[in-house]
Amino acid sequence: MIYTVTFNPAVDYVVHTDNFSLGTVNRSEGDEIYFGGKGVNVSFVLRELGVKSKALGFIAGFTGEAIEKSMREHEIETDFVKLEKGFSRINVKIKAGTETELNGQGPEVSQGDIQKLFAKLAKLQDGDTIVLAGSIPNSLPSDIYEKIMERLQNKNIRAVVDATKDLLMNVLKYKPFLVKPNNFELEEMFDVKFEADEDIVKYAGKLKEMGAQNVLVSMAGDGAILLDENGNIHKCGVCKGKVKNSVGAGDSMVAGFLAGCDKGDYEYALKLGTATGGATAFSDGLAKKELVYELIKQL
Ligand SMILES: Nc1ncnc2c1ncn2[C@@H]1O[C@H](COP(=O)(O)OP(=O)(O)OP(=O)(O)O)[C@@H](O)[C@H]1O
Ligand SMILES: [Mg+2]
Incomplete structure (x- = not known):
């Protein structure tokens, strides 16, 4: 099984407008909603290509529920940790010739929530694949990728890491x-x-x-x-x-x-x-x- 991990899944609200000006009322000429976050994207595309995966990570509030519902409707298994407070972030993308983005922050993740995620990751078995993608929200320890890889190192698990700078450099010793x-x-x-x-x-x-x-x-x-x-x-x-x-x-x-x-x-x-x-x-x-x-x- 391929497991994807998304720490901060998102609802992307995409608005198209001919003109956009700050400080005035602007009208949308069309809008769409997409569910995303890097791991979530990987799960959606794998499903499209006929490959099963299970999406892990943290979700919260009505936006989190919407993300999970959409994934399940696409026959993607999910096993998110549900946070008690806050809501999964909304990213606003304004397409008006040029593109302007306003990305939400996302909910607070507690130490207890991290332990819940680790408990789910403990179920991974030899031959499984884990996809760790994207940046780490501020409320999580910056070495969380390393911590996850360390816990998995005694199993024969293929890790895929799509991250930048130290986040990536620091996991190389676990041979992704x-x-x-x-x-x-x-x-x-x-x-x-x-x-x-x-x-x-x-x-x-x-x-x-x-x-x-x-x-x-x-x-x-x-x-x-x-x-x-x-x-x-x-x-x-x-x-x-x-x-x-x-x-x-x-x-x-x-x-x-x-x-x-x-x-x-x-x-x-x-x-x-x-x-x-x-x-x-x-x-x-x-x-x-x-x-x-x-x-x-x-x-
Ligand atoms: N303009 C393009 N035309 C054709 N193929 C593209 C284009 N942009 C991306 N691709 C394909 O997708 C691959 C990945 O794109 P890219 O290098 O932009 O990834 P990225 O920077 O990690 O993107 P992101 O992190 O935003 O998902 C490219 O190697 C290429 O095969
Ligand atoms: Mg990238």
């Missing part, structure tokens, strides 16, 4: 199965600027030396580079299409990669990840499988 920084995040980790693909390969290689089994560096419209656990380097371009929304492309790539590597063929996993990331970039919401399988033919 996959890490997926984008090129800017990788630059930031080593305080360097990339000029050519060789630089990316070099620094992705450092993450491998530090413990990661597979390192996938995504580069948005410029494709991706994978250093796989067998020592092979794969480069993949991107699919062509009209970009509508690139948010969640990275999460979709992780889902596609995981769905694809069941076959043990990393070249294929990279292609499925690329097509899935592209399908999200070319859609208003997350990738749909019809588009993914259409796009993969381009690669």
Whole structure:
């Protein structure tokens, strides 16, 4: 089973308007609601690709209930810790030519809630996969990814970590199965600027030396580079299409990669990840499988 962990799931309220000006009443010309948070996105996209997962993390209030309900309606198993106070955050995204975001903070997570999450994670078994994605809300200890990996280290569990800076660096010693920084995040980790693909390969290689089994560096419209656990380097371009929304492309790539590597063929996993990331970039919401399988033919 693949378990995804989302510390701060969100309701995204997307509003379209022709003109947006501060300090006046603005009217929406169309609006949509999406449920997200990185782990939640990975679960939705895995489901779309026919792969089962169970979503863990913290939810609260009516927004938390809505997130869980939507996931269950999509036949995704959930086992969230329900927080007593507050509500899962709402992110407002105003699309008016340019894009303005106002992201909510999210509920307070107590020490007791963290213990409840650890109890759920204790049920993971050999052969399971855990996806740890996104930043850590302020109310959680900043070493929580490490704490989770430490607890799982005696089991044969594949960990996927999509996080930045120290959050990612500090878990490498637990030999995660996959890490997926984008090129800017990788630059930031080593305080360097990339000029050519060789630089990316070099620094992705450092993450491998530090413990990661597979390192996938995504580069948005410029494709991706994978250093796989067998020592092979794969480069993949991107699919062509009209970009509508690139948010969640990275999460979709992780889902596609995981769905694809069941076959043990990393070249294929990279292609499925690329097509899935592209399908999200070319859609208003997350990738749909019809588009993914259409796009993969381009690669
Ligand atoms: N404009 C684009 N055109 C085609 N494919 C894209 C585009 N943007 C993203 N993709 C696909 O999705 C993959 C992941 O995108 P990206 O590098 O933007 O991830 P990310 O920065 O982690 O995104 P996020 O964290 O916002 O989800 C890319 O490697 C590519 O295959
Ligand atoms: Mg990302």
